[in-house]
Amino acid sequence: MLYELLSEYNKKGVTPMHMPGHKRNAAMLGSGLPYGIDITEIDGFDNLHDTRGILKELALQAAKLYGSKSAFPLVNGATGGILAAVRSACRPGDTVLMARNCHQSAYNAVLINRLKPVYLQPEIDAATGICGSIAPEHAARAIEKHRDATLVVVTSPTYEGVVSDIGSICDAAHRFSIPVLVDAAHGAHLGFSKSFPPDPVRSGADIAVVSLHKTLPALTQCALALFNSDLFDETQLRAALSIFQTSSPSYVLLSSIDACVRILQEEKESLFDAYVRNLAALDAAASGLKHLKILCHGSDTPDRHPAFFGFDPGKLVVRTRGTDLSGPALMSLLRSEHRIELEMACADYAVALTSICDEAESFRRLADALLDIDGKVRARPYDGGGSADSRLPFQALPPYEAAALEGVSVSPDAAEGMMSLEYVWAYPPGIPLVVPGEIIGTEMIAEMRRLAGAGIALKSTKGALPESIYCTKP
Ligand SMILES: Cc1ncc(COP(=O)(O)O)c(C=O)c1O
Numbered sequence: 001m002l003y004e005l006l007s008e009y010n011k012k013g014v015t016p017m018h019m020p021g022h023k024r025n026a027a028m029l030g031s032g033l034p035y036g037i038d039i040t041e042i043d044g045f046d047n048l049h050d051t052r053g054i055l056k057e058l059a060l061q062a063a064k065l066y067g068s069k070s071a072f073p074l075v076n077g078a079t080g081g082i083l084a085a086v087r088s089a090c091r092p093g094d095t096v097l098m099a100r101n102c103h104q105s106a107y108n109a110v111l112i113n114r115l116k117p118v119y120l121q122p123e124i125d126a127a128t129g130i131c132g133s134i135a136p137e138h139a140a141r142a143i144e145k146h147r148d149a150t151l152v153v154v155t156s157p158t159y160e161g162v163v164s165d166i167g168s169i170c171d172a173a174h175r176f177s178i179p180v181l182v183d184a185a186h187g188a189h190l191g192f193s194k195s196f197p198p199d200p201v202r203s204g205a206d207i208a209v210v211s212l213h214k215t216l217p218a219l220t221q222c223a224l225a226l227f228n229s230d231l232f233d234e235t236q237l238r239a240a241l242s243i244f245q246t247s248s249p250s251y252v253l254l255s256s257i258d259a260c261v262r263i264l265q266e267e268k269e270s271l272f273d274a275y276v277r278n279l280a281a282l283d284a285a286a287s288g289l290k291h292l293k294i295l296c297h298g299s300d301t302p303d304r305h306p307a308f309f310g311f312d313p314g315k316l317v318v319r320t321r322g323t324d325l326s327g328p329a330l331m332s333l334l335r336s337e338h339r340i341e342l343e344m345a346c347a348d349y350a351v352a353l354t355s356i357c358d359e360a361e362s363f364r365r366l367a368d369a370l371l372d373i374d375g376k377v378r379a380r381p382y383d384g385g386g387s388a389d390s391r392l393p394f395q396a397l398p399p400y401e402a403a404a405l406e407g408v409s410v411s412p413d414a415a416e417g418m419m420s421l422e423y424v425w426a427y428p429p430g431i432p433l434v435v436p437g438e439i440i441g442t443e444m445i446a447e448m449r450r451l452a453g454a455g456i457a458l459k460s461t462k463g464a465l466p467e468s469i470y471c472t473k474p
Helices: 002-011 054-066 077-089 104-112 136-145 166-174 234-244 251-286 327-338 360-376 442-453
Strands: 015-017 070-074 095-099 116-120 151-155 180-183 207-210 223-227 315-319 340-342 344-346 349-353 408-410 424-426 431-434 458-460 469-472
Touching (some): 015 360, 054 070, 054 223, 070 077, 070 234, 077 104, 077 180, 077 207, 077 223, 077 234, 095 104, 095 136, 104 431, 136 151, 151 166, 166 180, 223 234, 251 360, 327 340, 327 344, 327 349, 424 442, 431 442, 442 458
Parallel strands (some): 015 340, 095 116, 095 151, 151 180, 180 207
Antiparallel strands (some): 070 223, 207 223, 315 349, 344 349, 408 469, 424 431, 424 458
């Protein structure tokens, strides 16, 4: 049974360098079966969709903590908040300016609301090939050109920890009264310590959606939508949230959100001080790495990455480029030989997610394991490739129009020049490589081949990859 499997796994002592941010740290957070507190909206316990009592108080405390006008507890992750936020700001047919490296949830919001996306392409970091920040000048030019847009959507920080200049992007958008939604699913822990980049709300975002469960002590699916706009009414967001959130919200999750907010209110200074010390110790150890590199840690200083406006030091992106290891191979070695589980792997890097709930010992174990592996890998000249494409694919149709068309299933190699009728992505990170309505180019096909070759499983809407992709002649 799943419960037994999970309990057994918990006893194995594997170091969790992945979500959820509570890190199963029962010594710090307490433990216990949730049956005794799993209720529905009975008398005295308020109603998430019409808060008047204890849940209203929870929302007020969360808003105070993050400095927003209001806050909405979310029990189905940032996903529900992003769907609702886009829905609340846009009407069918609207143009939305969105970063091309947005998460699937933002793309799904664009699809179901029949929006026309105009993409903001992030800069590409020359040293690693990963997506950098959205340049504010680029965003400003796009905003100037598409003044009729009803929303700007940016992901900050990204899965890899790259932060954009949200303040400047908001200034540019607000000049034309366009609200900005920041998908800060990976940034719930920002704003509590000067050692981390500024948080999106205090930088000017109209709405920020944060996954508490990713980087803070909260159960999986716990998140918050933070509303801070003068440009539209929060009742629109409230109404949209009642579409996308369950009508039976879990009080176990709501109480976890409450506990998370309280822990931060009461102990953020000491918890973040300890976290910063742990990260500094890891930094010192990372300086001893000869082949592997940890992005923006150790000898890999942030000034080597001009495409990053800022970087979240809590994300440990371990790069394998220039060695005989791939990202998935590194992840598997850490699992099999060091009992450390990472969050995800891409072709030439793997990501460890850290939080205030990681013990100093976990950081030490990770540093020792990486130094051990580093001593065994061999240098292999980097053979090029593997950089995110800096050019946007040609968008022949908006996603909602393309997704409604009939097409044919062809092998990816035969799809060149065809218009995709489905999404293609790797999960994580859940950023579409191909969007319905885009023309499939040689670069996309080469990237699919490269990712598959590195052991990354690609998914598609119809589920037929790697055999076929659903498309049509443009
Ligand atoms: C950038 C980004 N946004 C949103 C989400 C969705 O978050 P959640 O899992 O809390 O629904 C994810 C999930 O990984 C993500 O990476």
